[in-house]
Amino acid sequence: MDDAIRLAFEVFGQLDKKIISVNPSFEMYSVYSKMYGMHHVPIHFNEKFEVDIEEIIDSIDKNTGIVSLLNPNSPIGKSWNENQIIRIIEKAKENQAVIIIDEVYYYFNPISFLDLIYEYDKLMIFRTFTKLLSIAGGRIGYIVSNYKMIDMLKRASGTYPVNCFAIKFAEKLLENPSIIENLIKIEKEGREFLISKLKTNNYDYYCNGGNYILIRSNKMPKELFDMLKERKILIKTYNNPILVDWIRITTGGIESMKLFWNEFEKLDLL
Incomplete structure (x- = not known):
């Protein structure tokens, strides 16, 4: 765009x-x-x-x-x-x-x-x-x-x-609208999986309907960024004052979200 x-x-x-x-x-x-x-x-x-x-x-x-x-x-x-x-x-x-x-x-x-x-x-x-x-x-x-x-x-x-x-x-x-419909379903399943994990573990999170979720992490976002990058997982962090304590995750299929959650949970709860 x-x-x-x-x-x-x-x-x-x-x-x-x-x-x-x-x-x-x-x-x-x-x-x-x-x-x-x-x-x-x-x-x-x-x-x-x-x-x-x-x-x-x-x-x-x-x-x-x-x-x-x-x-x-x-x-x-x-x-x-x-x-x-x-x-x-x-x-x-x-x-x-x-x-x-x-x-x-x-x-x-x-x-x-x-x-x-x-x-x-x-x-x-x-x-x-x-x-x-x-x-x-x-x-x-x-x-x-x-x-x-x-x-x-x-x-x-x-x-x-x-x-x-x-x-x-x-x-x-x-x-081929069926491809689009299937991709919508795949992303929604992954997003709902991640939200359920965040709720269960009492995380503050923000989701407004796009293919991303903001999470208020326990560790400093910049520290988490480096740790997850070592595991080949990229997240987004912010310098804006109202977002400096949050990380952003792009949501995808449930397997990708499981992979992210497994690594994130281990690192952020250490």
């Missing part, structure tokens, strides 16, 4: 205007705001992993160029409900701002606002094959919007932005 984000900034970004997003979130929105001379206005989550929607709405004004929302946000934040999304979009519409709803975790938490593209002419929905379908190396995703918005994006896009092998792979996946 990096190229989709880049295109959105290249086509619709305006020098010195604001881009509004929640924080923490996907870091590339902040990166591209700097590259294209926009001012990033982050709306911060609190220590309860909640964000004030009124603060988001109040931040949108005539100097706003882009409003970006992940649905659900990563690594924290619940899926937005329709009332929240419409209020944000309406405020953006009043100020001629573009809205991006990034649905990269759609397959895990299928709450979508795709139908709203028929009602709002500056709305874009981003989706990817990276998360569930395991072809991150293919660098393939797509943007859904109205004809005018897509036409403007195509004019700024490279001649061959996606290689032919990735396209063929994606086509076959879409032609």
